[in-house]
Amino acid sequence: MAHDYDVAIVGGGFAGVYMLHRLRELGLSARVFEAGSGIGGTWFWNRYPGARCDIESLEYSYQFSDELQQQWHWTERYATQPEILRYVNHVADRFELWDGIQLNTRVQAATYRDEDNGWLVETSSGGVSARFCVMATGCLSSTNLPDFKGLDSFAGDWHHTGAWPHEGVDFTGKKVGVVGTGSSAIQSIPIIAEQAEQLYVFQRTPNFSVPAHNGPLDPEKEEMVKGDYQHFRDEARKLVFGAHFRNRDELADEATPEELQREYDERWAYGGLPFLGAFGDLLYSRDANATAADYIRDKIHHAVEDSETAELLSPDSIVGCKRLCVDTNYYETYNRPNVTLVNVCDNAIAEILPAGLATTDGQTYELDAIVFATGFDAMTGALHKVDIRGKSGLSLKEKWADGPRTYLGLATADFPNLFIVTGPGSPSVLSNMLPSIEQHVVWISDCIDYMSKNHLQAIEPTVQAEDEWVSHVNEVAGETLYPSCNSWYLGANVPGKPRVFMPYLGFPPYVAKCDEVAAKGYEGFAFAN
Ligand code: N01
Numbered sequence: 001m002a003h004d005y006d007v008a009i010v011g012g013g014f015a016g017v018y019m020l021h022r023l024r025e026l027g028l029s030a031r032v033f034e035a036g037s038g039i040g041g042t043w044f045w046n047r048y049p050g051a052r053c054d055i056e057s058l059e060y061s062y063q064f065s066d067e068l069q070q071q072w073h074w075t076e077r078y079a080t081q082p083e084i085l086r087y088v089n090h091v092a093d094r095f096e097l098w099d100g101i102q103l104n105t106r107v108q109a110a111t112y113r114d115e116d117n118g119w120l121v122e123t124s125s126g127g128v129s130a131r132f133c134v135m136a137t138g139c140l141s142s143t144n145l146p147d148f149k150g151l152d153s154f155a156g157d158w159h160h161t162g163a164w165p166h167e168g169v170d171f172t173g174k175k176v177g178v179v180g181t182g183s184s185a186i187q188s189i190p191i192i193a194e195q196a197e198q199l200y201v202f203q204r205t206p207n208f209s210v211p212a213h214n215g216p217l218d219p220e221k222e223e224m225v226k227g228d229y230q231h232f233r234d235e236a237r238k239l240v241f242g243a244h245f246r247n248r249d250e251l252a253d254e255a256t257p258e259e260l261q262r263e264y265d266e267r268w269a270y271g272g273l274p275f276l277g278a279f280g281d282l283l284y285s286r287d288a289n290a291t292a293a294d295y296i297r298d299k300i301h302h303a304v305e306d307s308e309t310a311e312l313l314s315p316d317s318i319v320g321c322k323r324l325c326v327d328t329n330y331y332e333t334y335n336r337p338n339v340t341l342v343n344v345c346d347n348a349i350a351e352i353l354p355a356g357l358a359t360t361d362g363q364t365y366e367l368d369a370i371v372f373a374t375g376f377d378a379m380t381g382a383l384h385k386v387d388i389r390g391k392s393g394l395s396l397k398e399k400w401a402d403g404p405r406t407y408l409g410l411a412t413a414d415f416p417n418l419f420i421v422t423g424p425g426s427p428s429v430l431s432n433m434l435p436s437i438e439q440h441v442v443w444i445s446d447c448i449d450y451m452s453k454n455h456l457q458a459i460e461p462t463v464q465a466e467d468e469w470v471s472h473v474n475e476v477a478g479e480t481l482y483p484s485c486n487s488w489y490l491g492a493n494v495p496g497k498p499r500v501f502m503p504y505l506g507f508p509p510y511v512a513k514c515d516e517v518a519a520k521g522y523e524g525f526a527f528a529n
Helices: 014-025 066-071 081-094 183-195 219-227 229-237 257-270 273-277 286-303 307-313 331-335 433-453 463-478 507-519
Strands: 005-010 030-033 107-113 118-123 126-135 157-160 175-179 198-203 209-211 325-327 339-343 349-353 356-359 364-366 369-372 387-389 418-420 458-461 525-528
Touching: 005 014, 005 107, 005 118, 005 433, 014 030, 014 081, 014 433, 030 126, 066 229, 107 126, 175 183, 175 356, 183 198, 183 325, 183 331, 183 369, 209 257, 219 229, 229 433, 229 507, 257 273, 257 286, 286 307, 286 331, 307 331, 307 339, 331 339, 433 507, 458 463
Parallel strands: 005 030, 005 126, 107 387, 126 418, 157 369, 175 198, 175 369, 198 339, 209 325
Antiparallel strands: 107 118, 118 126, 349 356, 356 364, 458 525
């Protein structure tokens, strides 16, 4: 039976947009279904004040077209959300992709049909059939809004950072509460504080943050990178996070106090996530990590005038175990007279009241607006919003009831011809997302092309390959400090979510494995003719 499309692509973020382009280059028909009224995925929804990327612009960008990367000019070292959104729209214009993108269309269900080895994709505006279904739904696109009692009764406005109103929000003269102190909060708090009459930050767990030292993009650096962009990309491909974090092999456990101080000072002055590359053992040894934690705590105490507030802002945890934050004036913001840090670790938020909120110790806070910077149901949340059914009607949710199971984060047994871009079990959020997305798009489209040329109807991983990969992902994580804290990498931020470490650490070995699997005729996958 003929399908409407060779490939149905769910999601119009950076993954869906490039997937469409790449499939078209191979002469295949594809359509992107996007719930939003525009493309860009995470960069379409996360419009909160201060939203910007924590990977430098020169490498948080597509590399599939040299003309594109040469001609596009980023204005800042770390691009703002509006600039990243302009960029992805430019890509869609430049490669004439709009006629393949259906906006305002939410995919509700995707069902595998044994009879024709294809997928029936049901959307808010009707159903389509396709040989393949590619889930390009993103890792951080399903917002997590805790079930706060009384939220419906709140008389003011409330917003989640991950679903911010397009028209913006004016906090001028308002009493504002921000719930959460992760990356989204840490980026937005300094800006909201400048507008609000009074800002209360409700902190359950403090996070480590490193200054971004953002500014206009250095023209010399731009010229240097653009002089040999391929070399710059090739270098990044060999690095553990797929980005230039200036990783060193030297061990903090073996460094003298002077070496530690010198290296951390240099990294702090440089700014951003490369702080984590200071020593090779920071994510492996508690003692090594403690040297970095002590250093940042000391910085917090220097930045924050009130010692009690500084102490409350100082994490007693492992640097990088939860994603390290990157900020502009975050800690300094607590020196403003209109900013108050509220500890909701001991006295949790009990309920939202019509005029504010109350904590369990009976304290109440009068608020005109609340910002929930409470994160995401990461990696699996967006997949589970779609009722995905594989062979014999098996639902993905049922199959993954104890945590996600994939082969290479790309596919899962019993769900033939279904691919996931940057799925659980792939480097995804532990890597620079853009190169990871491109690597997946190329791998998936090459696989589809191989199947077409070899008249193969269906592909799925073997259960054995999947089991071995899941064990390997756990084993690699188990050697690090990552599983030791309640992070969203583990699903620990969403009540009832199974605790499984979801991303794979190590971009280079991962890419090598994917290449090897393909070179061996898709080893670990089974085909049907
Ligand atoms: O979310 P988070 P996020 N009561 O999950 C708190 C990426 N990102 O949106 O730690 C009170 O990190 C929760 O407290 P706790 C980046 O990968 C990137 O900030 O669970 N508080 C925590 O403080 C990042 O890691 C950029 O105790 C509650 C906060 O809410 C990821 O997105 C920018 C609560 C959630 O923090 C997620 O970041 C922004 C409750 N009931 C995001 N429930 C860049 O720079 C939750 N919290 C590219």
